[in-house]
Amino acid sequence: MSLVLNDIIPQLQAEFFGNHSDAIISNVSIDSRSFQNNNQTLFFCLIGPNNNGHTFINELIEKGVSNFVVSEQIELKENVNFLKVENTLVALQQFAIFYRKKFSIPVIGITGSNGKTIVKEWLNFLLSPDYNIIKSPKSFNSQVGVPLSVIGINEQHNLGIFEAGISTVNEMQKLEPIVQPTIGILTNIGSAHDEGFENLCQKIKEKLKLFQNVSVLIYNKNKSIDAFLSPEINTFSWSENDKNADVLIHHKTTNNQTTLNITYQNTCFKLNIPFSDDASIENVIHCVMVLFYFKYDVDTIQNRIALLYPIEMRLKVKKGINNTTLIDDSYSSDFQSLKIALDFLENQKMHSKKTLILSDIFQSGLANDELYSRVSQMVIANKIGRVIGIGETISNYKNKFLNGITFKTQADFLSHFDTLNFENETILIKGARNFHFEEIVSLLEEKTHETVLEINLNAITHNLNFYKAKLKPETKIMVMVKAFGYGNGGFEIAKLLEYHKVDYLGVAFADEGIALKNNGIQLPIMVLNPETTSFDAIIQHQLEPEIYSLRGLNSFLKIAKQKFLKDFPIHIKFDTGMHRLGFEEEHLEELIAVLKSTKTVKVKSILSHMATSDDLQHKEFGLLQIERFEKLSNRLIEELDYKPICHLLNTSGISNFPQAQMDMVRLGIGLYGISNDTSEQKYLETVGTLKSIISQIRTIQKGESVGYGRRFMATQETKIATIPIGYADGIRRSWGNGIGYVTINNQKATIVGSVCMDMLMVDVTSIPCVEGNQVIILGENPSVNFMAEKLNTIPYEILTGISQRVKRIFYRE
Incomplete structure (x- = not known):
């Protein structure tokens, strides 16, 4: 890309403020944290529910960025160009439309509920020997991702493959002129994002808007789609049961291989593909249809399709x-x-x-x-x-x-x-x-061994933003990463939270905070349960202790004075009814006297903890705690010559007591995708998926037993799979003996016999599977909430119980 700012200004219908309208633009950015930002970057200050790009302008100027698209009033800067528009996201999309029109290459546009990224990546693999392809990176298919993808085109590309995703109405009509597809692929219409549409008909009509100007649309022929297709759209369809389709396909699967029997243009042939699951088979067929449309011969198709591989999108x-x-x-x-x-x-x-x-x-x-x-x-x-x-x-x-x-x-x-x-x-x-x-x-x-806990960083970001959206713009947020990030991982999650600029991290004990500081975390870290023996280390590593008693305060002051500290940050905790830790009202005057007599420490925040924020049957008690906290904190603030941060709400408090956000809230279990409110749970994404594999499969006869104590006795011929995970990994023994299950190939496999220290056994009699197949122990199905309910405990105990010997793998889609 090499554009002149003068040519961009009218395309965005922008008002120009600056001295260098002849500036050269070589790249576009929306992320202030990217190291690719430079003096030829055009930075679009996007405004989202949780972030505002305008707040990073000064930081970006220091890094050398001098060209900005803005929608808010800004302070003009010398040698900095501003393009003022009504809406910066619309402007980004207008820029992409302008840029796309510079290229007349054929473009494959892909949409559907599932399979978009897989089809895109496989098509790139299949066509790359013959074309110089530009494609969406990863799964960049949103209102922001699509324009950023298209902006990557350059003069040497001769084919584009872009995916487009929508979650509600009126989104696709904005993406179509950006992609301008000449060839369309509709992968399928499923249940993803159903909540954004009134019904299936509306979803189909919205997705089809991507194809209103294509030369051809490739799709799986069915009456639901046909009912909304414009007669002006040329189609190239396939089907397993509709003889009116252009290509008829039947498949037969054995083990992990599938044979496609294809009839096309009065020719019949077989095609072997290295997949057996229905989703992959459908995705392969869409790719085969594109190869047919591009007039590849059968031998070439067979040779290339045989080389397809599972796509790692993470x-x-x-x-x-x-x-x-x-x-x-x-x-x-x-x-x-x-x-x-x-x-x-x-x-x-x-x-x-x-x-x-x-x-x-x-x-x-x-x-x-x-x-x-x-x-x-x-x-x-x-x-x-x-x-x-x-x-x-x-x-x-x-x-x-x-x-x-x-x-x-x-x-x-x-x-x-x-x-x-x-x-x-x-x-x-x-x-x-x-x-x-x-x-x-x-x-x-x-x-390590083959059991892993996969942590979805996209899901953590989604959940963080979900709760941020409930907060007033000025409300700060502390995120709890104690107990190894509720069992999910400490440093990696802390690093992500630092990247997203949360205000504070919270840990239970000093050693957790020290580990984060030693690994380079710069965010302020509050230690909620500091032991007096850890005060030296807390000071050394610039952690901030919660002080909840006069004994603790005096002990900390003694050490701090010996080190000649001044205004060292501490956090004062009041007991408002939890009766666990905290100053009670009877100690308030003595607390005030001690704090007013010293300059060694400074109260950074005042906090308390709600006992019943997750149970609205006790709402009156929750309101009483809020009232007590306001009384105690206001009294303390009156005696100080500064205003500390006040915070009381935890995850459930954020949702159930929004009037008590105060200066900051503390987000805990909600970040990790768990809510006690079923109506809220559906909006959170699963963060951790505990996976293992099938180590061995055996068949036992009627009357034979499985495991210690012969607690499972077969009543018929039964196929048993052994999984290398047990109670030493965090799977409770009480989850065995027919109470719990795992998921194998999307089917439930009941746990039989007792859970062992390092293994458990499941009944796979009716499940097609082989040794080495993946097993979902915990994730979406079964969920943490489901397991906790069945075991009469809480999700916290399930999550934090996953052993440290289980390897954590962090990924981003």
Whole structure:
């Protein structure tokens, strides 16, 4: 991209304020945290429910950004250009429309309820030998993601593949002129985002708006879709039962392979595909239809389809050898997704030392000299200390990377692995599929057993924003990351929260806060249950203690005075009815006297804890606690010559007592996708999924038993699968003996016999499965809430009970 600001201004219908309308624009940004921002960036100050891009203008100017699209009144700055518009999101979309019109390449537009990203990635793989393709990075298919995707087109691209997703009415009509698809694919119409539409008919009509100007629409023919199709749209359809479709397909699945029997243009042939699940079969068929439309011969289709592979749509964070952290993006190496991965690296880095392992980059649309010059600039901007390039092409550009090492093949890299000294660093591994970088990940990954807890960072962000939307703009937010982030992981979640600029983190004990500080977390951290023996360490690591008694206050003051501290931040806790920890009213005057007599500490906040915020049957008691807190805190504030932060509400309090937000709220279990309110639960996303595999399958006969104590006796021939997870991993023994279940291939498998220390056994008699198949122990089904209810406990106990020996894998979609 190389545009002049003068040409952009009329396209956005913007009012210009500045002195340099001839400024050159080479990239567009909406993220103030991206290291790709520079003096040729056009920054769109988007306003969302939880963030306002205008607040980062001064910070961006310091980083060298000098061109902004704004919608609010701003203070003009010397040598900074402002384009004033009514709505910055609309302006971003208008810019993308303007930019898209500069290119006349064919574009495949994909929408549907499921499968968009998979179809896009598979089409990219199937067509890339013959086309220079620009595609949506990851699953960039939203009102913001689509324009950002299209803006990646350049003169060398000769085919575009973009996905478009909508969640309610009137969204697709904004995306269609941005994508301007010439070929359309409707993957399916399912239940995703049903809440945004009145009914299925309305959803179909909205999705079809993407295809109003296409040359052809490819879809699975059915009457529901046909009823809303314009007769002016040329279609190319397939079906397994409608003989009026252009292509008839029948499939037969055995084990993990499927054979498609295809009839097309009076020709019948078979196509073997390496998948057995219904979703993958449907996605493959859509890809085959595109190959038919592009007039590929049957042999080519068969050869390429046979090479399809499961798509990993996630950026995963894993523990590596020698105290390293791995960011696994080992199946993708295109220029657009490299930008995203580098930003994610900065978001999740645990170490100041950063290494990038990168393969040759394909389909950038840029000449190699320009491509690797840009990659080098991105590496420098992101402060990557070491680049390890693998591939013939990147090896030719070794001199463009400071501290760069290159190998022409993966085998060459592996032979030198022991000399590369990976330790105490964060490593981004990013490679094209044919480089098989998963082998590098396997080599670098810390070896643990096959049970893992996958943590969805997108879900954490969603849940954070859900609760933020309930708050007044001025209300601060503390997020609780105690107990290893409620069992989900400490540092990685804290780093994400820091990235999203929450105001405070809360931990239970000093050692939790020290671990976060030692790993580079800069946010203020409050220690809720500090022991007097930890006060020295709290001061040393700049943690902030909660003080809940005169004994604790005097003990802390004694140590703080010895260190000649002044205004060290502390947090005063009142007991308003929980009767667990806190100053009671009878101690208030003595507390005031002590605080007024010293300059050693300063009260950063005043807090209390509600006992019944999650139970509206006790609403009156909750209101009484609020009243008591206001009385006690106001009395303390009257005697201080400053105003501390006041906070009382936890997760359920945010929803049930919104009038008591005060200065700050404390978000806990809700961040991790758990609510005690069933009406609220449906809006939260599942954060953690506990997974394992089938170790062994055996068939037992009627009268035979399973497990300790023979607590399960077979009443008929029964197929039993053994899963390598047990009560040492956090699965309660009481979850066994027919009470609990796991999910295998989307079907419930009941736990039989007692849960063992390291294993459990399930009945898979009616479930098609093989050894090595994935098993969902806990996640969406069964859910944490369901398990807690069945075991007569609370979700907190289930989450925090997951053992530390279970490896945590963090990922972003």
